[in-house]
Amino acid sequence: MYPKTTSSYPMLFLYFIYRNVAVGLVSAGLAEVIPHRSDEPKSVAYLELQKAQEKAKKAKKGIHGKEVPEEIVDYSLGLGDISPSVMIQLQNFLKNQKRRGVVDYVLSGQRLKVYLPERNCIIPVNLQHIQCDAYHAVIPKYQTKTGADALKYTNQRLFQKDIELEVAEFVDQNNRNPIWIGKVWVDGKDVALELLEQGLARIFVPPSFLNRGGRSKASGIPDAYAEAEAVAKKKNWTQEREEEKKKNDLTGHEKTVTVCHVDSAVRFWVNVDGSSELEKLEAEMARVPRQNPGTIRPGKIVAALYDGLYCRAKVLKPNPKDPSQWHVLFVDYGNRTWISHKDMTSLPQKLSLGQWPPLAHSCQLAALRAPSFNTVHFNISGEKFAELALPSAPKSENEKSLAKELKIKVILDDYGKKWYVILLDQNTNINEYLVKSGYARFDQKAKETPQELLRLEDAFTKEYLRTVQKLNEEALQARIGLWEIGDASTDEEDLF
Ligand SMILES: *[C@@H]1O[C@H](CO)[C@@H](O)[C@H](O)[C@H]1NC(C)=O
Numbered sequence: 001m002y003p004k005t006t007s008s009y010p011m012l013f014l015y016f017i018y019r020n021v022a023v024g025l026v027s028a029g030l031a032e033v034i035p036h037r038s039d040e041p042k043s044v045a046y047l048e049l050q051k052a053q054e055k056a057k058k059a060k061k062g063i064h065g066k067e068v069p070e071e072i073v074d075y076s077l078g079l080g081d082i083s084p085s086v087m088i089q090l091q092n093f094l095k096n097q098k099r100r101g102v103v104d105y106v107l108s109g110q111r112l113k114v115y116l117p118e119r120n121c122i123i124p125v126n127l128q129h130i131q132c133d134a135y136h137a138v139i140p141k142y143q144t145k146t147g148a149d150a151l152k153y154t155n156q157r158l159f160q161k162d163i164e165l166e167v168a169e170f171v172d173q174n175n176r177n178p179i180w181i182g183k184v185w186v187d188g189k190d191v192a193l194e195l196l197e198q199g200l201a202r203i204f205v206p207p208s209f210l211n212r213g214g215r216s217k218a219s220g221i222p223d224a225y226a227e228a229e230a231v232a233k234k235k236n237w238t239q240e241r242e243e244e245k246k247k248n249d250l251t252g253h254e255k256t257v258t259v260c261h262v263d264s265a266v267r268f269w270v271n272v273d274g275s276s277e278l279e280k281l282e283a284e285m286a287r288v289p290r291q292n293p294g295t296i297r298p299g300k301i302v303a304a305l306y307d308g309l310y311c312r313a314k315v316l317k318p319n320p321k322d323p324s325q326w327h328v329l330f331v332d333y334g335n336r337t338w339i340s341h342k343d344m345t346s347l348p349q350k351l352s353l354g355q356w357p358p359l360a361h362s363c364q365l366a367a368l369r370a371p372s373f374n375t376v377h378f379n380i381s382g383e384k385f386a387e388l389a390l391p392s393a394p395k396s397e398n399e400k401s402l403a404k405e406l407k408i409k410v411i412l413d414d415y416g417k418k419w420y421v422i423l424l425d426q427n428t429n430i431n432e433y434l435v436k437s438g439y440a441r442f443d444q445k446a447k448e449t450p451q452e453l454l455r456l457e458d459a460f461t462k463e464y465l466r467t468v469q470k471l472n473e474e475a476l477q478a479r480i481g482l483w484e485i486g487d488a489s490t491d492e493e494d495l496f
Pocket residue numbers: 146199200201202232233236237240
């Protein structure tokens with residue numbers, strides 16, 4: 001079978017070996033079936049093609065009639081010198097009508113070339129309302145797994161298939177990259193909706209609509225699309241989180257750490273990878289250029305200038321009295337301070353938390369609470385803990401403070417947000433020491449402890465919980481430390 005009068009489009013011949021297009025062409029009388037000898041290789045649809053030809057001959061269609069067949073035009077190559085009247089006819093044919101087509105080629109999850117048998121032309125089509133990750137076979141920058149998966153899905157669904165197409169819009173950029181935007185159905189199913197359901201596409205709102213109040217009704221996004229996207233996102237997110245948690249869950253693990261900051265007798269921050277990682281980061285931070293950080297808002301990660309050095313900081317909240325001052329958390333150390341807007345700069349991509357996770361991890365001594373905040377014991381116990389956990393201060397200016405290596409045993413890893421731990425210095429269990437000495441108390445009512453932790457069933461945790469409860473009772477009996485004024489637990493509950 002060879003198509004008539006397509007000499008100027010040699011590539012098209014390749015497309016026409018596809019069964020549907022071939023049959024379509026032969027039926028329309030636009031092509032002839034090449035007679036084969038019985039031992040020659042031939043199209044799998046040879047019989048079907050011959051039948052189609054017989055029919056077409058009887059009906060005197062195309063080359064079998066008197067009319068000269070039209071040339072097949074591929075509009076994806078540009079509009080060139082297509083006459084305006086031909087274009088108007090084509091647009092009228094397509095506009096707001098479901099039309100029959102055959103998918104000739106799939107370029108990405110959302111982009112196709114569609115052959116329209118009734119018009120004998122090929123048009124480039126973009127699925128309406130959605131966007132898939134770009135996928136480019138050669139350029140690595142445009143190769144994401146989701147992009148590849150989307151392309152694979154659309155290919156499986158649509159390649160060489162009969163479809164229905166409803167065009168909503170035509171975009172023509174100076175006759176160069178014409179594109180028809182619309183919906184595509186295969187076997188009665190909307191393919192864009194399927195892609196959203198599979199989590200392989202996002203809803204796309206043209207920028208012009210974004211300015212007019214976002215994804216409102218004005219943009220015409222079907223409710224089913226929005227719902228499908230939301231469900232897929234939630235599924236994706238939960239899955240990712242579970243995977244992340246499984247991969248990084250430290251529950252039951254021991255780690256050697258240095259304590260880098262103390263918030264209270266039971267809350268503190270640790271560095272895990274020794275000092276080398278921090279030194280590498282600090283060397284990079286010293287080279288961060290000054291740049292406008294854009295709008296500052298809570299949650300934003302910036303580089304904040306402190307003591308002559310930029311440190312990675314998470315913006316917490318503005319000072320109500322002076323909006324140029326922001327409370328920030330230094331994510332690699334765990335300490336906080338107020339920083340002026342002018343001392344913030346944007347963080348280069350390679351130093352983002354995604355690329356280089358925070359070096360300070362938040363910890364809490366498992367199932368323990370500090371004395372109430374507004375009692376003198378809060379400070380006393382905090383200082384005691386700092387003395388036990390922090391590196392000792394250097395004795396002279398030339399001396400560096402000695403890193404103090406401690407061990408943590410993670411009792412519960414709260415989704416990577418916080419580690420609930422036992423802190424060990426050589427053979428001293430610091431948790432037990434603090435409770436025994438009245439510097440900390442057992443958090444029986446789970447005010448600061450996940451319920452889940454108190455319900456853990458492993459022998460180690462159960463033994464630990466039994467021990468701190470017993471030590472707590474003994475310290476209370478002996479009126480040690482925070483218990484010196486007796487059992488304050490009744491009024492204390494109100495204080496916290
Ligand atoms: C699902 O997660 C992947 C990996 O993080 C991401 O690339 C993709 O865009 C997500 N899909 C949706 C629908 O949110």
